[in-house]
Amino acid sequence: MALDLLARAIERDPHYGPALAMAALYHHQLHLQCLADDWDKNRCMGLDFARRALRVAPEDPGVLGRAAFAIGGFGEDLDVAIGLIDRCLVLNPSFAVGWHWNGVLRIWAGQSDLALDHFETALRLNPRDRSAFYLAGTGEALFFKRRFDKASTRLLASLEQIPRHAVTYRVLVSCYAQMAHLDEARGIAKRLRSISPVLVPYIIPYRNPDDCELFLSGLRLVAGLAA
Secondary structure, eight states: OHHHHHHHHHHHOTTOHHHHHHHHHHHHHHHHTTOOSSHHHHHHHHHHHHHHHHHHOTTOHHHHHHHHHHHHHTTSOHHHHHHHHHHHHHHOTTOHHHHHHHHHHHHHTTOHHHHHHHHHHHHHHOTTSOSHHHHHHHHHHHHHTTOHHHHHHHHHHHHHHOTTOHHHHHHHHHHHHHTTOHHHHHHHHHHHHTTOSOSSOSSOOOOSHHHHHHHHHHHHHHHHHHO
C-alpha cells in the first residue's frame, strides 16, 4: 500500500517534504472516497502530514501544491489553501498539476469560471497528460454553472477512463437528478456503491451555500428513491 511505503520513507527521513506531502494527499484521497475507517483520525493525520511538509519544504512547488489541496479538502481555511497553491504556481508557473489543483480549489470556493480557466491552463501546459481529470474538473465546474447537459457528458467520459473516482460519480448522480434523468442517476449511484458505501458524503467541500444545496439536493433525491 502506498501509505505504508510513504511511512517507511518518512521514518527514515522525517524531514522529507515530498513524502510528507504525498502522505497528506493519500489521506485526503481516503477522505474523498469515504473509505477511512476513522474519519477524525484520518483527517488529523492528513493535516499533520501537510503541515509538517510545509515546515520542512516551504519553497518546493510540489509540496506546496499537495499540501494546499489536502488542507482545503479537509475543510480547513480555504483562503489559506488557495494562497499556498498560488505561491506554488508563482514558484513554478509551468506546473500543470498545480493548475489543476487550483481549479478544484476554486470550485470549492464557488469560483467555477476561474476554475475552468485553470483547467484549460493545465491542459495547455500538458496536453499529452490523461484527459480524464480535465474532463472531471470541467464537468464539475459546468455542473455548478447549471450547464447540466455538457457537464454530464464530460463527467461520464471521465468515468470511462477513471472508473473508481467517487467524487465524479456523486457529481454525475446529482447532475442527472437535476435534469430529471432519474433512471440514469440510479444507475450511476449503483456503480458508485461498488467502490464506496457512501452516496451522500458526510463532509461537503463546497463553501458556496447555493452550490452545496445544488449538489446535495440531487443526491438526496436519488438516495430517497433508492431507500
